[in-house]
Amino acid sequence: MQWKAFHLVSQHESVVTTYSSPQSIEARSELFQRLRTYAATPEETERSLGLFIRGSLLARFLAVAEIYKRIVPLPGIVMDIGTWRGQTAVLCENFRAIFEPLHFNRRIVCFDTFEGYKGFSQVDRPTELHKDGTYQVGGEQYADYLNSLLMLHEKNNAMGHNNGKHRVVAGDCRTTIPAFFEENPGEFVSLAFFDLNSFQPTAEAFKMVHGRLVPGGIVAFWQLTRDNIPAEGMVYVNEILDRYDHRIERSAYYPGLCFLTK
Numbered sequence: 001m002q003w004k005a006f007h008l009v010s011q012h013e014s015v016v017t018t019y020s021s022p023q024s025i026e027a028r029s030e031l032f033q034r035l036r037t038y039a040a041t042p043e044e045t046e047r048s049l050g051l052f053i054r055g056s057l058l059a060r061f062l063a064v065a066e067i068y069k070r071i072v073p074l075p076g077i078v079m080d081i082g083t084w085r086g087q088t089a090v091l092c093e094n095f096r097a098i099f100e101p102l103h104f105n106r107r108i109v110c111f112d113t114f115e116g117y118k119g120f121s122q123v124d125r126p127t128e129l130h131k132d133g134t135y136q137v138g139g140e141q142y143a144d145y146l147n148s149l150l151m152l153h154e155k156n157n158a159m160g161h162n163n164g165k166h167r168v169v170a171g172d173c174r175t176t177i178p179a180f181f182e183e184n185p186g187e188f189v190s191l192a193f194f195d196l197n198s199f200q201p202t203a204e205a206f207k208m209v210h211g212r213l214v215p216g217g218i219v220a221f222w223q224l225t226r227d228n229i230p231a232e233g234m235v236y237v238n239e240i241l242d243r244y245d246h247r248i249e250r251s252a253y254y255p256g257l258c259f260l261t262k
C-alpha cells in the first residue's frame with residue numbers, strides 16, 4: 001500500500017530541535033546510510049536491524065516497554081494521541097504480543113489528523129517549523145497505510161490469526177475522541193500516550209481520556225518537560241496538578257517521557 005510522498009519534503013521542528021552534538025548527528029546519518037547500503041541479503045539485513053538502531057531511538061523503545069509493562073495487569077485500550085507515523089502504536093502491538101500474547105482485547109487506537117498539528121494558538125508560541133500543519137504525512141491515505149501496517153505486525157506476531165483489532169482514526173482529536181467514545185460506549189482506557197504539542201487540544205483530550213481511564217491507568221506525555229514546546233507542561237500546571245489525584249514519574253530510559261498514574 002502506498003501513500004502520497006509529501007513527507008519527503010515536509011520539515012518540522014524535530015529536524016532542528018535536538019540535544020545531540022554535530023558529531024552525533026553525523027554518526028547518526030552515517031549509521032542510516034550504512035543500513036541503506038549494507039552488503040547482505042535482504043533477509044540477513046532485516047534480521048540485523050539492531051546493527052544500525054541508534055542508542056537514543058532504542059531508549060524510546062525501552063521507555064515504551066517500561067510503561068507498557070505497568071498496564072499488563074490492567075484492562076482497557078491503549079490510545080496513541082498524536083501518533084504521527086504510528087511508531088509508538090506499532091511498538092505497543094509488539095509489546096502486547098511479547099508481554100501478554102493471549103490478551104486479544106488490548107485494542108490500540110491511534111489518533112492523528114495525519115495532516116499535521118491542529119489547534120495551535122498564541123500560548124503555543126508557534127514558529128515557522130512548529131505550527132498548524134507541521135508533521136503532515138498524507139491524511140487519510142496514511143491512516144489506511146498505518147492500519148495495514150498494524151495488521152501486518154499482528155499477523156507476524158504470536159496468535160496472528162487474531163488480527164484487525166486495532167483502529168486508526170483520522171481527524172482533529174477534539175472531535176474524533178468524543179466520537180470514538182460515543183461509538184464505543186463500553187470502551188475504557190488503560191494507557192494513553194499524548195504528543196499533540198498544543199495547549200487546547202491537549203487539555204480537551206486529557207479531560208475526555210481521564211474520564212475513561214481505569215484506576216491505576218497511565219497517561220504518558222512525550223514533551224512534558226520541554227521548555228521550547230510548553231503545551232503539555234502548561235496543561236499539567238493549569239489543568240491537572242491540583243485537580244486530579246495522581247502520581248507523576250519520568251521514564252528511567254528516556255527522561256523526556258513522563259507519565260501520570262491515576
Ligand SMILES: C[S@@+](CC[C@H](N)C(=O)[O-])C[C@H]1O[C@@H](n2cnc3c(N)ncnc32)[C@H](O)[C@@H]1O
Binds near residue numbers: 134
Ligand atoms: C510530534 S508529532 C507526534 C510524534 C509521535 N508521537 C512519535 O512519537 O513518533 C505530533 C502529532 O500530533 C498530531 N496532532 C496535532 N494536533 C492534533 C489534533 N488537534 N488532532 C489530532 N492530531 C493532532 C500531528 O498531526 C502530529 O502527527
